[in-house]
Structure formats: C-alpha cells, structure tokens
Amino acid sequence: MVRGAIGFGALAGSLVLLRAVGPASLLLAPIGLVALRGCPMCWAVGLVETVSAGRLRRSCTEGSCTLRRA
Template structure:
C-alpha cells in the first residue's frame, strides 16, 4: 500500500474496482430507497468505505495511481521541480 497521506492504490485496475464498488453501492442506495426505505441507505456507508472516505479523495487517488512513476521531483541548487 502507498505511504501514509497518499490516496493512491497499488495498481490502476485495483483502484478502478474500488471505484466501481463504491460508486455502485452509493447509486444502488439511492435506487433502492423506494423499495427498501431507509435501510437501503446503509449502502452509502459501504460505498464510502470502498472509496476510502469520499469520491473526491478517490479521484485524487486515481490521479496519483496513474501518475506514479511518471512524475519525479528533481532538486538542484535549493530549487525543486517536477519533471
């Protein structure tokens, strides 16, 4: 797993699976609300757990996961930049 403070997953497919489960559970919660009532909203908790907290965090994690290994920080003469 990525270091603390990181939203990234170990791989892009794994991250996408988490997204499908998370967003799918939240969509199902809303869709099943008329059928099962308030208990259907428990699926929102499942979705949030799969997304590790919030949809925006999942999107940031996707960006980190895709860019891992492509962006590198280079520091010289007291100044750092991404390359």
C-alpha cells in the same frame, strides 16, 4: 477500478433502492464511502481534472490568469 465500481455502485444503489426497500437501503452508503476512501470534494475535483485533461490550458500574464481551450 474495482474499488470505484463497488463504491459508486453502492452509493447509487442506496439511492435507487430507497423507494423499493426504504431507509434500510441507506446502509449501502457507508459501504460505498469506505470502498472509495476519501472525501467527496476530492472525488469531484479529480473527476473535473480528468474530464478536462488536455482540453483547458491556464495562461497567466501580469498577475491575471485565464482558462482557454487548447
């Protein structure tokens, strides 16, 4: 949780402070990426899986899969 707060805080801060501080605020971005340790696509997939956990069910019949609400 702490690593996530530091990582996302640094990434958000680098964008929010861009107008006030200028390009120097972008130095926070690598700090955020190091704190999160991973690839952005993996974070996005993990977030989608967490949000949809228990809400969607996959059913596959006769070679065709569909998503439906649980």
